[in-house]
């Protein structure tokens with residue numbers, strides 16, 4: 476029997492049945508099953524999402540991240556998702572979003588820029604080299620995964636639209652379509668999902684717009700056709716289903732800041748020393764593992780990003 480620490484059953488806002496999830500991944504009791512779940516895997520369980528583009532199995536250029544930790548499996552990454560537009564139940568997102576149409580799709584980029592432009596998603600895929608980036612994703616709820624994304628640095632797109640000098644922040648907006656996104660019929664949140672970055676964070680090379688993972692186009696559950704990935708911040712910053720990107724002067728107010736300002740700040744940098752008001756952030760559970768591991772400052776990317784926050788009080792700017 477697996478003991479579930481309270482910090483893990485206290486998700487962004489709802490209860491999660493952790494054991495049911497572990498069971499669905501086949502990691503409940505035996506050591507062998509645990510090993511299988513931890514090993515980098517390109518196999519999928521019978522009810523996994525179908526592959527979307529070429530019928531080839533998911534593939535990645537490496538089995539581990541740069542710290543030597545194994546990639547999460549394609550099945551884990553595509554069947555355990557936070558995506559409140561579809562469901563607050565992580566295990567229901569995949570099936571509820573399976574048929575969500577992500578083509579045609581355009582992304583409108585504007586605000587304080589010299590060259591506002593609306594991009595077709597197919598153009599974004601071809602305009603910029605799609606690179607693989609193996610990143611850790613650390614959810615504020617205390618779980619994490621290692622994911623081989625495909626995408627391009629957000630900086631490449633911003634260079635095309637040319638931010639004006641007055642632009643200080645980037646504001647991202649996800650699709651608003653309650654007819655197709657059942658979770659948006661809930662009045663608990665102020666839809667659409669909105670997120671933001673400081674311009675220097677947005678221009679940082681680690682910050683990407685992802686179009687795929689494991690060598691495949693993104694599935695709806697992971698934010699197809701375009702989602703942000705900012706690996707040193709809590710997962711909620713990595714907004715899915717982006718339709719609008721604006722350069723702005725004022726710090727954007729995100730959906731989570733509106734929902735619970737004392738719990739979710741603008742910066743949301745992964746920081747083991749700054750607890751969430753309802754739980755510690757000092758450890759996390761890697762999906763596929765049973766124990767907890769220490770959470771790393773800036774999710775292990777301190778060398779690359781700590782300079783962005785020099786002189787800032789990270790307890791205040793949480």
Ligand SMILES: Nc1nc2c(c(=O)[nH]1)N[C@H]1C(S)=C(S)[C@@H](COP(=O)(O)O)O[C@H]1N2
Nearest residue numbers: 556557558559614668697710711713714715
């Ligand atoms: N539009 C939108 N983006 C979102 C969310 C969401 O509910 N809606 N959830 C966020 C949270 S809390 C996390 S942890 C990550 C999860 O990404 P994944 O399902 O691809 O692992 O997506 C983030 N992006």
Ligand SMILES: [Mo]
Nearest residue numbers: 614615710711
């Ligand atoms: Mo999250």
